[in-house]
Amino acid sequence: MNDTFLKACRGEEVPFTPIWIMRQAGRYLDQYQKVRKKVDFLTLCKTPDLTAEVTIQPIDILNVDAAILFSDILIPCEAMGMNLEFRESMGPVLSPAARDKNSIDRLSIPDPEDKMKFVMDTIRILRKELTGRVPLIGFAGAPFTTATYMIEGGTSRNFLNTKRMIYENPDLYKSLMDKITATITEYLKAQISAGAQAVQIFDTWGGIFSPGDFTEYALSYVIKIIEALKKWMKTENHEHVPIIYFVGETAGLLNEIRTSGADVFGVDWRINLDDAVKRLGGDVVVQGNLDPLSLFLPQDKIEERVKDVLSRASSAPGHIFNLGHGVVPQTPPDNVIALVEMVHRLSRR
Ligand code: CP3
Secondary structure (H helix, E strand, O other): OOOHHHHHHOOOOOOOOOEOOOOOOOOOOHHHHHHHHHOOHHHHHOOHHHHHHHHHHHHHHHOOOOEEOOOOOOHHHHHOOOEEEEEOOOEEEEEOOOOOHHHHHOOOOOOHHHHOHHHHHHHHHHHHHOOOOOOEEEEEEOHHHHHHHHHHOEOOOOOHHHHHHHHHOHHHHHHHHHHHHHHHHHHHHHHHHHOOOEEEEEEOOHHHOOHHHHHHHHHHHHHHHHHHHHHHHHHOOOOOOOEEEEEOOOHHHHHHHHHHOOOEEEOOOOOOHHHHHHHOOOOOEEEEEEOHHHHHOOHHHHHHHHHHHHHHHOOOOEEEEEEOOOOOOOOOHHHHHHHHHHHHHHHOO
């Protein structure tokens, strides 16, 4: 198996820098669109054969060094009892918005093998199909990023309702966050038990906070999840599964993020990777950090940026190449294929 990705997560020596791409399965690929034409997004997420098929597409097409489970961070919100819809023009809609005590009290902490069995079934299929190929990454949203969708009822611009709840009714916010934290902890344990070989926690909206608020209202819950997972892996005698923590708009929060207990730190493009490594304390494995929109540059210019990221990453004990956020639907697939080839060629030791 190509285990370069797992070795890099552990800070071990690797023959080349491994690469995977956030949102590597998705609308920029014709092959994904073809599957999506047949079913709506949520049905796709709940049909393990199809989910497994689109998970593997980028492995075949791009030659990336890891697969990421195809799903969505909002799946657990439905399992907790909310209505979830993905509307073509609006993105996700969660109802009724979790803004008052009543709607939060009604939410449950689901048994993942019951309410989200299709995810674990997908993982079990994928581990068979990926045998001898690449490792499989599982994932979940971080409690705060998940909570923003539940409180706002969908995507938001300024997170007004979320911040109002935090500042006006911190106890209510805590009761929601405690439920989400318990749900995500059990969900990630179930993914690992089913065969996920690494997990990434997405805290896409963490960057909306001051460092102090980030620590109190987002990071503290992630720390709880990571501590619980590490303890559980030990007592289960499960091999340590690397935990990647990705925060959007990381730059101002690196001093805080370093205390998360994660094995790998996702970094976005708003900071140079060597500066990020320094602020994370030096002795850390990093993942990132090309601007996703730089994939619209001509390939010779992309190559210059790849060289720059690789050389800045050399100060870290481990580096996994990635974009600083998800690849966007308009991206030319040929440039993504070229990116993977460049990273492999330019980093070969
Ligand atoms: O990375 C992968 O290839 C795995 C699949 C994956 C999806 N969503 C598929 C998806 C992952 C890891 C996610 C995570 C996710 N989902 C995040 C965190 C990462 C990030 O990008 O910030 C967030 C915030 C969401 C919530 C979400 N899901 C939104 C806001 C939307 C609508 C906007 C959009 O991009 O369409 C989705 C839908 C979604 N999730 C799609 C895909 C492929 C598009 C659905 C379609 O096919 O129409």
